[in-house]
Amino acid sequence: MRFMRLSRSIAIRLLFSLVLSACVPTGAVRSPAEIAAAQSAATLAQQGQFDQAAQAYLNLAAQSSGHADSYLLLAAEAWRQEGRIGRAAPVLAKIKPERLRGDEPLRLDLLRAELALSQHDAQTALRLTSQPNVQVPPALQVRLLELRARAMKDTGDLWGAARTRVQMDSELRGFDQAQNRRQALDLLTRLGVAPLKQRAAAMKPGDTMLPWINEALRQLGVTVAQAQPELQQAVGMLLPGAGANVREGYQVPTQVALLLPANGNYAAASMPIRQGFFAAYFDAGSNHAPRPSIRVYDSKGTAEGAVQAYRQALGDGAKLVVGPLTRGEVAAVFSQAQLPVPVLALNHPDDRKLPAGNASEFGLLPETEGAQAADHMAERGLLRAYVLVSSDDFAQRAASAFKAELLARGGEVVDMAVLPVGATNYADTISGMHMPQTTTAPATATSATDDPAMAVGIGATGNAGIFISMRPKDARLLLPQLRIAQISLPMFATSHVYAGSDDVADDRDLDGLEFCDAPWLFDAQPGLPDRASIATKLPAASDGAARLFAFGMDAWNLVPYLDWLRAHPGSYMPGASGQLAADQFGRIRRVLIWAKFENGLARPLSGSLQIDAVPSSAPPEQAAPAPASSSADNGQPATPD
Numbered sequence: 001m002r003f004m005r006l007s008r009s010i011a012i013r014l015l016f017s018l019v020l021s022a023c024v025p026t027g028a029v030r031s032p033a034e035i036a037a038a039q040s041a042a043t044l045a046q047q048g049q050f051d052q053a054a055q056a057y058l059n060l061a062a063q064s065s066g067h068a069d070s071y072l073l074l075a076a077e078a079w080r081q082e083g084r085i086g087r088a089a090p091v092l093a094k095i096k097p098e099r100l101r102g103d104e105p106l107r108l109d110l111l112r113a114e115l116a117l118s119q120h121d122a123q124t125a126l127r128l129t130s131q132p133n134v135q136v137p138p139a140l141q142v143r144l145l146e147l148r149a150r151a152m153k154d155t156g157d158l159w160g161a162a163r164t165r166v167q168m169d170s171e172l173r174g175f176d177q178a179q180n181r182r183q184a185l186d187l188l189t190r191l192g193v194a195p196l197k198q199r200a201a202a203m204k205p206g207d208t209m210l211p212w213i214n215e216a217l218r219q220l221g222v223t224v225a226q227a228q229p230e231l232q233q234a235v236g237m238l239l240p241g242a243g244a245n246v247r248e249g250y251q252v253p254t255q256v257a258l259l260l261p262a263n264g265n266y267a268a269a270s271m272p273i274r275q276g277f278f279a280a281y282f283d284a285g286s287n288h289a290p291r292p293s294i295r296v297y298d299s300k301g302t303a304e305g306a307v308q309a310y311r312q313a314l315g316d317g318a319k320l321v322v323g324p325l326t327r328g329e330v331a332a333v334f335s336q337a338q339l340p341v342p343v344l345a346l347n348h349p350d351d352r353k354l355p356a357g358n359a360s361e362f363g364l365l366p367e368t369e370g371a372q373a374a375d376h377m378a379e380r381g382l383l384r385a386y387v388l389v390s391s392d393d394f395a396q397r398a399a400s401a402f403k404a405e406l407l408a409r410g411g412e413v414v415d416m417a418v419l420p421v422g423a424t425n426y427a428d429t430i431s432g433m434h435m436p437q438t439t440t441a442p443a444t445a446t447s448a449t450d451d452p453a454m455a456v457g458i459g460a461t462g463n464a465g466i467f468i469s470m471r472p473k474d475a476r477l478l479l480p481q482l483r484i485a486q487i488s489l490p491m492f493a494t495s496h497v498y499a500g501s502d503d504v505a506d507d508r509d510l511d512g513l514e515f516c517d518a519p520w521l522f523d524a525q526p527g528l529p530d531r532a533s534i535a536t537k538l539p540a541a542s543d544g545a546a547r548l549f550a551f552g553m554d555a556w557n558l559v560p561y562l563d564w565l566r567a568h569p570g571s572y573m574p575g576a577s578g579q580l581a582a583d584q585f586g587r588i589r590r591v592l593i594w595a596k597f598e599n600g601l602a603r604p605l606s607g608s609l610q611i612d613a614v615p616s617s618a619p620p621e622q623a624a625p626a627p628a629s630s631s632a633d634n635g636q637p638a639t640p641d
Contacts, residue, residue, distance in 0.1 A: 122154035225408030232570035249564030257313035259323030276552025303332030370398030383411030
């Protein structure tokens, strides 16, 4: 059955707890022989010999009038673990609830509810699992909710079943949590797009169901707005106590595997990531932070290669796997029945599914930049947007996220145009969008304190702006043509408009344009290695590849704090590619900085980010990376899909 794995694993853990505590009834005086027989039956159950344990409890029930009902209950529970709940039916019918004590009446109701579900009597199961004023011990909470969710589903209450599964999410771990999440989202997606949107619109910010509705809508192919992470407390800021040798939250496994394609189409993208990873790794050693040993594996850029590399890493003793890189590789690793070792994937899978079990996802998503551009404009009071993007996939994805976020902030996209890559004349497109023209001397808002209305002249156009997403060469053609058309609206862009290094002569055409990007490209994040000094030794830290280098640095920097970020909402890591926080589904979210072109130079708007240094006072461990025999450095230029 679809639900068997979850309910069975939970119940086995429950039964073991009963073996250690409540499995031997209390109350009436018992003889030494009865005590010994009860302990023997409990041992059989603990060893997984459920049928023999049930028979032993039935024998005890026949011999002990004072505890007969309790023993019958234990016999029925043992048969349930055997997967034979139907066999327990006549035993359950004999039990008199008034003779039970402690949590036994509730355990009886749960068995009767499960029996009712097996007999397609969902109404009875729902009644037994929804009784008011019942004190539910923590050990029984998850099982009760799981049975209630099943009963609700079978009665047609998909929303109630989904809410119930969300309620139990925080109590689960690993495979059980992953399975429960899939079932919750399956229930929500079956409601359909329109009902989900209606429920989301009626919810207050912070409602626990809102992220789940958004996730279900994404799985249905809908682009939805996503609240930006709340950055409340940086990791590594506090020492956990007197005599501590690392800062709060810092914990590393003994061995880490790095899975990246060594050859082929993705080798050029993996090289700066790998170099950034080890640059941060060695920098951690200079700060006297403990480090694990690292071994590199070739994932080959294929689904089969990634799964093989993951399994090889497991066999070699890895305690954490970082990678693989491409969306197809990540989907393949996540599709395995179980992930015995946690994974920090360096992309998001292409099947829109949640991270599997104890996995996390970290990627450079254009959707993140589009949404943050919309937030940035909204914070400036610019709620009417004209969108000009290239036909590249990244630009289309950024534009969709921008529109969804701006609408959620109460704004609107007045018009949108897609500019074919390689085109040079945009005059007709610009004219057709009917953007407001300058009616006074041109000016551009330069900070959040400037009055946007002054940037576009007199009239009701002060709440409008332009969002673009395209590569530098296209943007350098577009902006001068906007000025010729006397369009001087404030302009905002994704990081794709910046080549990663200064080009004063060409980038003067981009003056006034604001864009979001990784803080390390501007040395705007204290505590990280200086970019210029690294770039003189490693060309991969230069130009556009610097973003992948920063991404690799953060792949290492996340390793010590991965568990902490997931367990402490509001915590974040000051990273090279942005401020990094984990959402409830295990996805690492980025908050980027904003920069602006002035006199052909791109500079951050807010200067340096004031964040404390990284953990530091433990003696360094002598651990150096040990590449697997399949790793290599050469390959053809490419970027991960």
